[in-house]
Amino acid sequence: MPRRSLWPPLAALALVGLAALLFSVTVGSAALSLADVWAVVRGEGSPLARTLILELRVPRSLAAFAVGGLLAVAGALMQVLLRNPLADPYVLGLSGGASVGALAAMLAGLGGAVITGSAFAGAFLSTLLVFGLAHGTGSWTPSRLLLTGVVVAAGWGAVITLMLALSPAERLPGMLYWLMGDLSYSRTPWPPLALLLLICLLLMPLGRSLNVMARGPLQAAALGVNVRPLEWTIYLVASALTAMAVTTAGSIGFVGLVVPHMLRLVLGNDQRLILPACALAGGTLLVLADTLARTLIAPEQLPVGVITALLGVPTFLYLLYRSR
Amino acid sequence: MSRLEIRELVIDVPERRSGQALSLSIEPGQVWGVLGPNGAGKTTLLHTLAGLRAPRAGQVLVDGRPLAALGRRQVARTLGLVFQDRQDGFPATVRETALIGRHPWLSAWQMEGGEDLQLAEAALARLDVDHLAERLVSTLSGGERQRLAIATVLTQAPQIWLADEPTNHLDLHHQTAVMALLAEQAAEGRAVMMCLHDLNLAARWCDHLLLLYPDGEACWGPRDAMLVPAALEALYGQRLATAEIDGAPVFVPVR
Numbered sequence: 001m002p003r004r005s006l007w008p009p010l011a012a013l014a015l016v017g018l019a020a021l022l023f024s025v026t027v028g029s030a031a032l033s034l035a036d037v038w039a040v041v042r043g044e045g046s047p048l049a050r051t052l053i054l055e056l057r058v059p060r061s062l063a064a065f066a067v068g069g070l071l072a073v074a075g076a077l078m079q080v081l082l083r084n085p086l087a088d089p090y091v092l093g094l095s096g097g098a099s100v101g102a103l104a105a106m107l108a109g110l111g112g113a114v115i116t117g118s119a120f121a122g123a124f125l126s127t128l129l130v131f132g133l134a135h136g137t138g139s140w141t142p143s144r145l146l147l148t149g150v151v152v153a154a155g156w157g158a159v160i161t162l163m164l165a166l167s168p169a170e171r172l173p174g175m176l177y178w179l180m181g182d183l184s185y186s187r188t189p190w191p192p193l194a195l196l197l198l199i200c201l202l203l204m205p206l207g208r209s210l211n212v213m214a215r216g217p218l219q220a221a222a223l224g225v226n227v228r229p230l231e232w233t234i235y236l237v238a239s240a241l242t243a244m245a246v247t248t249a250g251s252i253g254f255v256g257l258v259v260p261h262m263l264r265l266v267l268g269n270d271q272r273l274i275l276p277a278c279a280l281a282g283g284t285l286l287v288l289a290d291t292l293a294r295t296l297i298a299p300e301q302l303p304v305g306v307i308t309a310l311l312g313v314p315t316f317l318y319l320l321y322r323s324r
Numbered sequence: 325m326s327r328l329e330i331r332e333l334v335i336d337v338p339e340r341r342s343g344q345a346l347s348l349s350i351e352p353g354q355v356w357g358v359l360g361p362n363g364a365g366k367t368t369l370l371h372t373l374a375g376l377r378a379p380r381a382g383q384v385l386v387d388g389r390p391l392a393a394l395g396r397r398q399v400a401r402t403l404g405l406v407f408q409d410r411q412d413g414f415p416a417t418v419r420e421t422a423l424i425g426r427h428p429w430l431s432a433w434q435m436e437g438g439e440d441l442q443l444a445e446a447a448l449a450r451l452d453v454d455h456l457a458e459r460l461v462s463t464l465s466g467g468e469r470q471r472l473a474i475a476t477v478l479t480q481a482p483q484i485w486l487a488d489e490p491t492n493h494l495d496l497h498h499q500t501a502v503m504a505l506l507a508e509q510a511a512e513g514r515a516v517m518m519c520l521h522d523l524n525l526a527a528r529w530c531d532h533l534l535l536l537y538p539d540g541e542a543c544w545g546p547r548d549a550m551l552v553p554a555a556l557e558a559l560y561g562q563r564l565a566t567a568e569i570d571g572a573p574v575f576v577p578v579r
Contacts, residue, residue, distance in 0.1 A: 083413035205432035212427050216411040221376050223480070224400030224428035269414040272435075 006273045013280035017065065020284045024061040024291040025053055029298050059189050064290040064304070065283035066192035067183070067249045068259075072282025073199060074241040075256025076274055080214050081234045082142040085264070088256035089242040092149030096156025097126025098246040102178050103163045106171060116247045123243035124236075126152060131235055181252035181305025183290050192248045199237060200279050206230070207272030214269065252305045254312025255282050261319055325388045327352050327484050327515035328373065328403075333382035335372050337365045343540030345382060350484075350532075355510045356517040357526040357547075360536030361560050366519040367408055369536065370486045373517070374405045386484070400428035404482030406473050408489050408519075412462050418472055419457040422448055425479030440479075447478035450505065452498070466493035474502060485509055487518035491525060503529040523564075523575040527551055535559055 026032045032049060039045035040053045075088040089095060101122020105115040130152050134145040160179065167175060203210075209230055212220045217227045245252070259282045260274065267273055286304065289311065293304040326349035333346045343365070350356055358366050371377050373384055375391045384391040386402055394402075404425075422444040423436050430436065448454040451471040456464065464472065470493045477485065485506060491499040499522075507529055510516045517534075520526045526533060526547075533550040535543050537559060543550070551573055553566050565578045 080413075083411065085414065208427060208430065208432070212424050214413040215416075215421075215424065216413065218371075218376055219407065219410070221396060222374055222400065222405045222407070223424060224395075224397035226396050264414065268420075269416060270420075 006270075006276075009267055009273065010276055010280065013277055013284070017280050017284040017287070020287045020291075021061050021065060024064070024287050025057045027291055027295055028052075028057060029295075060183055060186065060290070061287055062189035062193060063186040063248055064183050064286045066189055066196050067186075067245045067252065067283075068255050068286025068289075069196045069279035069283040070192055070199075070241040070245040071252060071255040071286070072259035072278035073196070073203075073275055074238040074245070075282075076260035076271070076278045077203075077210075077234045077238040077241075078256070079260055080210050080271060081231060081238070082146055083214060083216065084142060084146065085261055086257070087146060088254075089238055090251070090253050090256065091146070091153065093126045093130055093153035093156055094123050094239055094242040095246050095251045096153045096160070097129075098123040098243050099178050099251055100156050100159050100163070101125070102247065103160060103167075103175050106175055106178075107163060107167050119247040120240075120243045123239050123246065126156065127235060127239040131232075177303075178246070178250040180303035181250040181308070182293075182301070182303045183249045184294070184301055186248045189248075192244050195241070195244050196279055196283075199241060200276050202237070203275050204272065206233070207270070207275065210234070210271040210275075211269075214271070250303075250305065252286070252308055254308045254316065255286060258312050258315050258319075259285060262315075326350060326385070327387060328517070329385040329388070330373070331383045331385065333372070333384060334380040335365050335368045336377060336380040337368050337540070340365075340540050343380070344542045346534075346542055346544070348534070348544055350515045350517060352513045352515055353510050354515055354532055355507060355530045356515075356532045356534060357530035358517065358519045358534045358536060359521075359523070359526055359556075359559065360519075361538055364536040364538045365540070366536055367488055370405065370488050370517070370519060374403055374486055375399050376405075397428050400480070400482075402482055403484040403486065404477035404480045406477050406485070406487040406490050406518075408492065410469065410473060415460050415462060417457065418448065418453060418459050418461060418464070419444060421461055421472055422475050422479050425476040425481075428480065443481070444475075444479045447475040448472075450478060451475040452501070467495060467498060470494055471498060471502070474505070478505075483514050485514060485516045485518070487516070489519050489521060491520070491522065499525065523556065527573055527575070 022034070022037065025037055026034060030052060032052070036045060036049050037053060040050055078087045078089055078092060079085050098119040099122070102115050102119040105118035130145065130149045134148040164172065164175060209225050212223050212225050213230060221227045260278050263274055263277050263281055267277060289307040290304045293302040293307045296302060328350040330346050330348050334343045337343065358369060360366050368377065372379050386394060386399065391399065423440060426436055426440040426443065445454065448457055451474055453468055453471050453475060456468060461469065461472065474490060487506065490502050490506065494502060503525055506516045506518065531547055533544065533547050535550060535555065553564055556575065557564050563578050565576045567574045567576070
């Protein structure tokens with residue numbers, strides 16, 4: 001959008017995100033006041049408060065923010081690629097592939113970095129499978145890509161069920177973590193945060209090309225966009241974002257679907273604004289959802305994927321109903 | 325130098341075994357009309373000339389340089405295409421839509437500036453859709469969308485205009501206004517090639533014609549040499565009555 005600065009809405013979203021992060025740090029099994037948090041920030045405060053804030057709540061909240069941002073940006077990208085506001089990486093089988101990769105590593109008794117690498121490999125295998133098959137003999141259409149993705153996702157779903165049925169009972173809880181989404185297992189927030197920031201910077205110069213792409217590949221090509229490389233870039237970036245999100249927090253649905261959709265209703269459809277806005281709003285949403293997940297039935301924790309689905313399903317159905 | 329030169333070009337129409345090779349040059353100031361029945365390959369020809377699909381054989385030269393050797397962005401700065409049909413992806417306003425015509429002229433980090441906005445506003449005004457600037461494209465009528473598509477290419481400011489049925493959905497006044505706009509573009513030294521279904525618009529506004537037959541045969545040349553009633557009747561498989569108004573031929577289909 002010309003002449004309209006991108007910064008006011010982004011600054012507002014950033015403030016809301018910061019408030020959500022602060023809120024999530026103060027709320028929990030042991031409630032802390034903002035004064036406690038401030039004391040810790042200044043290097044003071046009780047050792048208990050320090051541990052609670054610096055080692056438990058802050059990393060977890062930051063991880064939630066990063067994962068929410070990654071999922072929302074990935075969703076927004078897939079929607080532009082398919083020119084379909086109802087697309088998201090989960091619908092296209094990316095998270096299914098990542099989950100199968102992670103579960104396979106777990107089933108083999110491997111841990112840590114191998115699970116992460118395996119989840120990445122699964123997501124990219126899914127990417128290549130879906131994009132390769134959808135390209136097929138040349139005639140490539142968004143509906144064909146969407147259908148291919150849906151069918152591949154269903155296939156992954158069957159493989160996941162098979163793996164769960166075959167796996168020994170003691171490994172089941174860890175595996176279920178991947179399938180429901182849970183931030184309590186995330187080790188460090190820095191890799192997903194760094195990826196989120198990097199991708200946002202990488203996407204900024206592509207923003208206008210994405211705007212043109214949203215009007216169809218022929219129109220985009222006629223206006224000077226190299227369509228095929230851009231399509232591959234979008235798909236690979238969305239896959240990397242999804243893989244990182246899934247390896248950090250398991251499968252968390254609906255963030256990638258609902259956040260971009262809502263932002264488009266409010267902010268219009270300039271990708272230069274929508275993509276960073278998705279990073280901020282998706283992060284904020286997941287921070288709040290995770291805070292709910294760990295406080296609703298404290299000291300027990302709910303998988304955050306359950307919360308986002310419970311919030312997302314009615315919102316999504318409402319949006320679908322509204323959109324005729 | 326020719327703006328657009330076509331050398332031994334055979335377009336890739338599905339299910340068509342062979343086709344006549346086209347060799348012609350479009351000079352600055354010329355307005356070419358492409359005539360032919362449905363499915364003869366008019367749209368395929370325009371898309372091939374715009375580099376959106378590969379020809380089966382032959383070469384297209386833009387300002388003396390092979391189209392295949394130019395980058396997409398460079399092509400988009402020289403050559404604009406008015407599409408016959410358009411897809412609505414996401415909601416967008418009329419002004420935003422016209423502004424995407426500036427895409428090939430802006431660097432990756434550049435936002436659209438005041439000058440770009442002025443060009444877009446001027447193009448919208450020229451096509452008589454400036455009063456709709458804030459409206460969503462999805463709320464426009466077919467004719468208004470058509471004028472917006474032409475305004476977008478006008479904002480793009482190409483030296484070569486390829487227009488696929490630019491008068492689609494337009495009322496009589498706006499048909500004339502659009503043809504006058506294209507003629508004006510040619511008069512300013514640009515080159516225009518358009519597909520048309522209306523023989524009378526072609527006869528009135530084009531100086532050269534290309535006739536595409538459904539079997540892949542083609543013939544082309546200056547307008548007056550091409551407007552032979554028998555040839556046109558064969559082209560469409562349709563009997564025509566010919567009259568003359570103000571010294572120009574007028575064709576009316578008859579039963």
